[in-house]
Amino acid sequence: MSEDVNLFAQQEANRRHSRWLVIGFILFFAWLGFGGDFIAYLATAHAPPGAYHHVFPWFGIVLTALGAGMARYSFSTGPVNVLKSTGAREIVDAQTPTEKQLVNVVEEMSIASGITKPHVWLIDDPDPNAFATGHDESDANIAVTQGLVAICSRDELQAVIGHEMGHIKNLDVRLMTLLAALVGAVTLIADGAGRVMFNGGFGRGRRSSNDRDSGGGSSPLVIVLFIVWVVSWILAPFITRLLALGVSRKREYLADAMSAQFTRNPLALASALTKIENAAEPTRSIKGGAAHLCIADPLGRPLNGEEGRVAELFGTHPPMPTRIARLKEMGYEQSHQALAGAPVTQASA
Amino acid sequence: MIGIVLLVIIAVAAFWFVGVYNSLISLRNQVFNAWKQIDVQLKRRHDLIPNLVETVKGAMNFEKGTLESVIAARNQAIAATQSTTQLPSPQQVQATAAAEGQLSSSLSRLFAVVEAYPDLKATGNVAQLQEELTSTENKIAFARQLYNDQATVYNTRQQQFPGSLVAGFARATPAQLWEITDASEREVVKVDLSLNAGK
Numbered sequence: 001m002s003e004d005v006n007l008f009a010q011q012e013a014n015r016r017h018s019r020w021l022v023i024g025f026i027l028f029f030a031w032l033g034f035g036g037d038f039i040a041y042l043a044t045a046h047a048p049p050g051a052y053h054h055v056f057p058w059f060g061i062v063l064t065a066l067g068a069g070m071a072r073y074s075f076s077t078g079p080v081n082v083l084k085s086t087g088a089r090e091i092v093d094a095q096t097p098t099e100k101q102l103v104n105v106v107e108e109m110s111i112a113s114g115i116t117k118p119h120v121w122l123i124d125d126p127d128p129n130a131f132a133t134g135h136d137e138s139d140a141n142i143a144v145t146q147g148l149v150a151i152c153s154r155d156e157l158q159a160v161i162g163h164e165m166g167h168i169k170n171l172d173v174r175l176m177t178l179l180a181a182l183v184g185a186v187t188l189i190a191d192g193a194g195r196v197m198f199n200g201g202f203g204r205g206r207r208s209s210n211d212r213d214s215g216g217g218s219s220p221l222v223i224v225l226f227i228v229w230v231v232s233w234i235l236a237p238f239i240t241r242l243l244a245l246g247v248s249r250k251r252e253y254l255a256d257a258m259s260a261q262f263t264r265n266p267l268a269l270a271s272a273l274t275k276i277e278n279a280a281e282p283t284r285s286i287k288g289g290a291a292h293l294c295i296a297d298p299l300g301r302p303l304n305g306e307e308g309r310v311a312e313l314f315g316t317h318p319p320m321p322t323r324i325a326r327l328k329e330m331g332y333e334q335s336h337q338a339l340a341g342a343p344v345t346q347a348s349a
Numbered sequence: 350m351i352g353i354v355l356l357v358i359i360a361v362a363a364f365w366f367v368g369v370y371n372s373l374i375s376l377r378n379q380v381f382n383a384w385k386q387i388d389v390q391l392k393r394r395h396d397l398i399p400n401l402v403e404t405v406k407g408a409m410n411f412e413k414g415t416l417e418s419v420i421a422a423r424n425q426a427i428a429a430t431q432s433t434t435q436l437p438s439p440q441q442v443q444a445t446a447a448a449e450g451q452l453s454s455s456l457s458r459l460f461a462v463v464e465a466y467p468d469l470k471a472t473g474n475v476a477q478l479q480e481e482l483t484s485t486e487n488k489i490a491f492a493r494q495l496y497n498d499q500a501t502v503y504n505t506r507q508q509q510f511p512g513s514l515v516a517g518f519a520r521a522t523p524a525q526l527w528e529i530t531d532a533s534e535r536e537v538v539k540v541d542l543s544l545n546a547g548k
Contacts, residue, residue, distance in 0.1 A: 113495075114386075
């Protein structure tokens with residue numbers, strides 16, 4: 001097998017891809033904010049003395065501050081709210097055999113991943129699903145539905161918990177909350193500006209009149225840049241969302257590969273995903289906001305099942321068949337190279 | 350001019366040295382911590398075994414040999430454990446691995462026997478103990494896996510050039526991996542103890 005199916009190579013590839021997407025996201029965000037300031041600077045640079053000169057990049061700073069503020073707010077309240085909205089119940093003192101097994105499996109995975117044991121929550125929902133949330137490694141939560149515990153074998157449950165542990169270890173909660181907040185900030189401004197422009201208001205009046213005043217002096221380059229910038233803003237809510245979803249999908253692949261690293265048993269996750277996929281019911285108790293942290297899209301199959309390119313672009317998760325195929329590749333790779341010290345377990349699906 | 354260039358080179362080299370040195374130290378502490386994690390789980394296993402033996406003893410009078418070998422293996426394993434404040438020496442890792450390997454294989458024989466007594470397995474106590482022991486076995490395996498992974502990273506870092514130049518100063522020596530020495534443990538002994546068997 002080529003080396004790109006090795007689980008560590010897969011992890012590295014997904015890290016690299018999501019890093020590029022995040023860099024792209026940040027550059028686009030900077031263009032929306034500071035790019036506008038730069039265009040305004042160019043446009044007003046040759047204005048007569050005494051007229052308005054755009055020197056201080058207040059627009060970029062306001063946009064960045066708005067994004068940072070929203071990120072801070074949603075990060076301080078989000079993880080807890082997500083958990084509360086599902087009606088999850090924390091397992092503090094495991095009573096039934098199933099609860100004990102769940103807690104044991106979480107403990108096993110926290111040893112394998114080398115992080116503090118997260119809080120374990122059980123959601124009363126018959127659809128199999130699970131998600132992770134929390135602020136950092138030492139204060140994390142893993143919630144699973146009744147349905148998941150009911151249909152998964154011990155090894156499969158372990159693999160699903162391993163996936164969630166991967167999200168915790170990669171700080172995905174933080175990353176995705178930040179991106180979601182930035183998308184929110186961009187959408188808020190684009191919507192507001194769009195409404196003001198539509199109503200014939202003066203939201204951008206000052207700047208455009210500035211452009212017109214200095215129109216004689218501004219080069220075609222400035223005009224082209226300005227048009228590109230306005231078009232960017234019109235498309236911004238859409239583009240930023242697509243980029244964030246792209247990051248989300250890469251992080252899912254990464255969490256799958258992390259689970260394979262922790263359990264050294266990628267086939268168990270593959271069979272767990274097959275079971276989850278077959279239970280196509282939407283997970284009603286998990287609201288949309290937490291979708292990117294779940295093992296499978298809580299909305300169910302419609303989007304993730306189709307392998308059409310367009311459907312794929314709008315999914316928080318990669319298509320199930322691709323995820324399962326990658327895990328099987330890792331499993332195949334693994335059977336060819338015995339890993340020293342790997343736990344003695346096997347898929348019992 | 351040459352003086353400034355020299356100064357910059359020395360400064361960069363010093364920063365690099367400190368960086369590599371500190372990363373070696375922190376890796377060593379991680380390896381040590383991983384080793385301690387194994388210790389914790391081994392202790393837990395040793396503590397669970399008397400319970401298990403007590404529970405199944407009555408029903409398994411004629412399987413005395415199996416039980417006795419579990420007890421003997423446990424006592425040996427306890428004797429092999431010694432607490433350290435440093436990275437374990439290669440001999441120590443090997444001794445612990447060998448003793449625990451013995452215990453693992455005698456335990457899996459016991460489980461295989463228990464499987465043959467459906468009545469015994471049906472009592473809640475045994476089922477619970479089995480889940481606890483399965484979990485402990487898994488935890489040992491995962492702790493071992495983490496230890497081996499981190500020891501490998503540590504060993505690679507100190508052997509690769511140019512990190513190897515700093516390894517001597519940091520007094521870094523290769524950490525011994527936990528290898529499976531017992532041939533019987535290499536075989537996959539699958540005892541299905543899952544609560545949802547058959548689903």
